[in-house]
Amino acid sequence: MQTTPPVRLVTIYRPPPSKTNGNNFRTFMEEITAYFELLVISTGILLVLGDFNLHIDKPADKEGAEFISLVESLGMTQHVTGATHRGGHTLDLVLTRNMDNIVPRVAVEDKCLSDHYPVFCVLPLHCLMPKTQEGNTNITPDKDSKDLVHEFSTFFIDKITRIRASIVSEGKSKSFSLTVQKPPSCALDMWEPATEDELKRIIMASPSKSCGLDPLPTNLLKQCVTPLLPVISTIVNNSLITGDVPSAFKLAHVTPLIKKPSLDPTVLSNYRPVSNLPFVSKILEKVVSSRLTSYLEHNGLQETHQSAYRKHHSTETALVRIQNDVMVALGGQKACLMVLLDLSAAFDTVDHRSFLVHSVTLVLKVAP
Secondary structure: OOEEOOEEEEEEEOOOOOOOOOOOHHHHHHHHHHHHHHHOOOOOEEEEEEEOOOOOOOOOOHHHHHHHHHHHHOOEEEOOOOOOEOOOOOOEEEEEEOOOOOOOEEEEOOOOOOOEOOEEEEOOOEEOOOOOOOOOOOOOOOOOHHHHHHHHHHHHHHHHHHHHHHOOOOOOOOOOOOOOOOOOOOOEOOOOOOOHHHHHHHHHHOOOOOOOOOOOOHHHHHHOHHHHHHHHHHHHHHHHHHOOOOHHHHOOEEEEEEOOOOOOOOOHHHEEEEEEOOHHHHHHHHHHHHHHHHHHHHOOOOOOOOOOOOOOOOHHHHHHHHHHHHHHHHHOOOOOOOOOOOOOOOOOOOOHHHHHHHHHHOOEOOOO
């Protein structure tokens, strides 16, 4: 225990002897004698608590009397008086060394918690205050939290607005034209409903991360997933049928995280916004993603060179493809040029109207 002076707290439980566990009093006395002989010479204040299953309240009980004799011979004191069990016997003990003089009072009360009564003892000790570690949020502490929220919100919104305004529109660019693909013969005009088994698999396989907008923690939702499945299934399938996402699912908890620890925390441009959506919103996303991916792959509409956000594709597969193309080009005595683009706030600057137009070219049913 972290106290002044330090306390060595020992808890002991002696199961009642039986044919099953093979315990007997003589073996117990041999083991406890050797153990107590080590404890009484240990540093710090010694406090031994436990259920010894000995009737020390009965002077005629030989086992109880022998145990108390051992305690006293080692310069220790047993402080509990009165019954600690509903059977009327003193089974739960508090032991200390005589020289420690650490337990001024012991009380036994029947709290109806179990067949054993709780034993209370008061220790005149000073608990050490735990060392407090200041959380480094990298945000200047001398500003009001509401002001900080407003500043971050304004900065991130203005950043997206400026980037979108700087993007050259199709009408202003003569060197670029958008080629509209010929609509395929297939069509995704109906979304397959999600079964409760599918939803359960998705929920249990998802990380147990919670969002500040979630009505209950994700780990609790997983524990209660069976009774909640009909409700979640109704929400997800109604969204698929109507083509409408609940407004609550469109809200995100945004946390500004500094890009590098070495950057100045007072400069807003050194932060990136990290959005965390409600858990059920993520479940809906995964259901839609599975159906959309299946449709695109089955009909050959998936982008051939896309490596991100595809199963069995990653930065490694992208690098392998690039290296292969470079080696083939050089082997064929051809020049090889590569352009690497890093789009700032790529997802936030997606034009939703253009995205819907592109979706129509893939013959996806778009809700009005």
